[in-house]
Amino acid sequence: MIVQKFNGKKLKAVIIARKNGKEKTKEVEFSTSYEKVDWVDVKIDKNNKRIDTTLRVNLKDGGEEGLKCTSYLAGARDETHWEQRCPWDKIPKSALVAGKSPIKARTRSFADLEKLAMKGINKHWSRVGKNTLSIDTENYELVIKSINTNIMSLNPLDLIYNTNGSWGRSGNAGFLGKIYYNVGYCNFLDWYQPSFINEWGYLDTVKNKVDEDFMYTSAHELGHTILRAYGGTWHSFTHDDSSEIWQTPNGNKSYSNEKNTGEINLMHYFKDDPHQSQYDFNLIVASKQDVLSLIWLKKPKE
Numbered sequence: 665m666i667v668q669k670f671n672g673k674k675l676k677a678v679i680i681a682r683k684n685g686k687e688k689t690k691e692v693e694f695s696t697s698y699e700k701v702d703w704v705d706v707k708i709d710k711n712n713k714r715i716d717t718t719l720r721v722n723l724k725d726g727g728e729e730g731l732k733c734t735s736y737l738a739g740a741r742d743e744t745h746w747e748q749r750c751p752w753d754k755i756p757k758s759a760l761v762a763g764k765s766p767i768k769a770r771t772r773s774f775a776d777l778e779k780l781a782m783k784g785i786n787k788h789w790s791r792v793g794k795n796t797l798s799i800d801t802e803n804y805e806l807v808i809k810s811i812n813t814n815i816m817s818l819n820p821l822d823l824i825y826n827t828n829g830s831w832g833r834s835g836n837a838g839f840l841g842k843i844y845y846n847v848g849y850c851n852f853l854d855w856y857q858p859s860f861i862n863e864w865g866y867l868d869t870v871k872n873k874v875d876e877d878f879m880y881t882s883a884h885e886l887g888h889t890i891l892r893a894y895g896g897t898w899h900s901f902t903h904d905d906s907s908e909i910w911q912t913p914n915g916n917k918s919y920s921n922e923k924n925t926g927e928i929n930l931m932h933y934f935k936d937d938p939h940q941s942q943y944d945f946n947l948i949v950a951s952k953q954d955v956l957s958l959i960w961l962k963k964p965k966e
Contacts, residue, residue: 701893702816704962708804715797715806715959719789721886723781723812725774726822726842730829731767751828755849759864767827767848771869777823777845777878778812784879785810785886788930789950789958795927797952806955818889821882826850830859836885838892843885845878867940876945880930887931887950894957904951907933923947930954 705718733750752766772780789808796803814820821841826832831852832844852863867874891900901909906917912933919934923944930950937943950958 701961703818704958706959706962713802713804715804717789717806717808717959719785719808719810719886720813720815720817721782721785721810722814722817722820723778724820724822726824728770728825728827729832730827730848731770731825752849755828756862756864759849759862759866761866764849764866764868770825771847772825772845774823774825777825780845780875780879781821781823781843781882782810782812784882788880788883788948789887789955791949791952791955795949797955806959818886821885823882834881834885836888838889841885843878843882845874847874872941873943873945877940877943880943880945880948883948883950884930887954890954890958890961891931893961903933904929904931904954906931913937 703720707716708714709716730751733748735746735748737744738747739745750768752768755766786808791797791806793805796805798804819836819838819841821836821843824832824842824844826844826846827848827850829851831846831850832842834843835841836843847867847869849864849866851859851861852865853859853861857863869875888900891904895904898909901907901911902914906913906929908914913935914933915935917929917932917934919928919936919938922928922932922934926947927949928944928947930948931954
């Protein structure tokens with residue numbers, strides 16, 4: 665049985681990289697002695713060379729930001745009256761794009777975001793087709809199926825619809841995890857910039873691949889829980905040695921270099937990141953090391 669063969673031993677995986685017609689191989693060894701977790705189940709089908717992995721996620725409705733108007737009293741004495749202030753009122757006129765009105769009602773419900781997030785997790789954490797796993801000289805497909813539940817699941821992640829304000833930065837430190845669906849007019853500020861700085865722009869759902877970006881971001885943020893489970897907090901915070909601890913790229917990894925290999929690491933940060941609209945989301949996949957480590961966080965079943 666394959667479980668008996670691997671259990672309590674070490675797993676060797678061969679990672680093959682191809683660039684400019686040249687091929688390099690590297691053998692990576694993984695121990696099966698990781699602390700077991702209860703939010704993933706693994707079943708290995710040796711005959712069909714397939715690994716089915718069920719991942720229990722905990723996606724919550726984080727509501728929306730940038731859509732709620734407030735009323736306030738204005739004027740003095742006899743001229744006192746109620747006025748309304750809305751988030752889109754603060755968008756500078758110079759930032760408005762012809763034919764693109766501010767969003768005033770949600771274009772994606774929580775149910776929509778939930779489906780997109782799970783679709784992204786399944787897509788970017790699975791390794792199928794040309795991205796199969798090489799285990800003991802045999803190629804296995806790994807298929808992820810995510811289930812949204814609060815029973816024996818990963819730490820909660822809020823899904824938040826965001827528009828007409830500061831671009832929402834997603835994050836998952838193990839608590840208060842948030843994944844933002846950024847769309848429409850957003851002020852693209854860095855975390856250290858004050859809110860009055862004008863960096864406004866418009867994210868078009870199709871042109872800027874908003875759904876695809878949210879799917880990828882969901883898979884990436886959930887991945888931090890997996891990286892912490894097998895590699896520790898530092899490994900997670902530094903994105904597999906591709907970022908500083910304060911979450912800026914350190915230049916150790918390159919988007920263009922990884923793209924040329926035909927596979928972009930889901931968890932890496934890049935200094936040469938293209939604009940969101942230019943991202944090749946179909947090449948983004950969890951690395952073989954991360955996927956193999958996920959498998960061995962749980963004793964597989966045959």
